[in-house]
């Protein structure tokens with residue numbers, strides 16, 4: 001593997017050694033997982049989360065003061081989530097890690113596919129629904145499983161994209177929540193999120209999986225082409241080719257600036273959602289708002305169909 005951003009060319013052995021060194025250093029420097037933690041690992045079955053599952057199992061499974069549980073959110077995307085769910089089940093079975101599955105159909109009242117059928121893809125991109133549903137359900141499942149942390153498989157590419165996306169959308173609130181440890185820790189019921197792989201480029205996570213025989217589902221979500229993230233990814237990849245190290249530079253710059261900005265930033269005061277009790281920036285959380293909006297859109301459509309029949 002040639003690491004263009006450092007100029008190194010590494011054989012499998014040295015690549016793997018460097019990978020472990022970087023993950024361990026990031027975990028300990030940021031204090032992401034500590035004694036007493038019960039860690040819920042967000043496991044989709046894709047490469048990032050299955051590598052994360054294997055990495056955390058290797059590092060912590062022999063520790064008696066730290067425990068792991070895997071959590072898969074089934075958003076309800078036909079033909080996409082079922083195969084990856086099977087990969088996730090097999091991975092947990094092999095490693096002996098408890099696996100919890102939480103579904104949008106049960107908790108949100110409808111699958112993502114159903115939400116997209118009702119709302120279309122113009123007004124609200126599927127990823128907007130999906131992101132809110134996943135974050136909400138991951139927190140609910142983690143809390144039910146008694147977790148003190150949720151670890152997600154975000155990689156360097158994801159993080160660089162998130163920084164630029166927040167700029168492009170002008171979403172300052174979201175930008176303030178970027179970093180290795182995410183979220184409002186002061187809110188009871190919110191399980192803090194940590195990202196152990198956030199300084200590893202996506203390609204290197206894929207290579208680590210292949211070199212270590214880690215099974216993962218390579219499928220791409222059928223809605224991904226509709227996401228802003230896709231355009232931002234293309235732009236960053238083009239910059240990375242022309243200027244190696246761009247992704248690291250974007251994330252490091254944000255990491256250096258944000259702590260200073262966060263101190264003086266007064267966003268919405270966290271409060272409990274009036275309907276579900278989860279963390280919210282207003283009287284109703286986004287998850288419940290979406291559920292209500294979809295209910296009324298569906299009713300409107302049925303009325304319209306009834307009128308024209």
Ligand code: SF4
Pocket residue numbers: 126127128130131221222223224227
């Ligand atoms: Fe969800 Fe969008 Fe990712 Fe598909 S691409 S899994 S809809 S966030």
